[in-house]
Amino acid sequence: MIVEIKPQILPDGLKQLEMWLSEKGAEFHPFSLSGRTGFVTTSKWNGDLDTLRQLPYVSNIIDCGTEHQLSSRKFKSDTTTVEIGDEIVFGANQTVLMSGPCAVESEEQVMRTAKFIKE
Missing domain, CATH: 3.30.70 (Alpha-Beta Plaits)
Incomplete structure (x- = not known):
């Protein structure tokens, strides 16, 4: 409460x-x-x-x-958005995929994952 x-x-x-x-x-x-x-x-x-x-x-x-x-939406019903520069918006209806150095093992892994997501 x-x-x-x-x-x-x-x-x-x-x-x-x-x-x-x-x-x-x-x-x-x-x-x-x-x-x-x-x-x-x-x-x-x-x-x-x-x-x-x-x-x-x-x-x-x-x-x-x-x-x-x-x-909770009962406390704050409007959607929070965070803008970085002119092109990146977190929140709203945008999906943002982020990864850091510890989440990426190789360029090949990133490309394989991107291809899988695209399909």
Whole structure:
């Protein structure tokens, strides 16, 4: 579960939220990502979601239903792209195949693999 906090939260409010989560048995880790801040929690806790939603410093609760919550589409629905130069784009609908020196044994291996993929 991801608990997003309001941007204007004061340090005391942050401590209160941390204490509340701890009292409910939640393991949590703070995050700050793309202008959003909050806590990523484990699913094992004894708290009540309605009570958590009503806390004055909580802006949103996202139940991702996955271990990898911050990379979940429920948390970040838009696709991330990274551009290198004018021609290389990672993400979007592009498939990028990369290999480093440790992944390539010979030029012949690369050519054989490329031919196989092309076919």
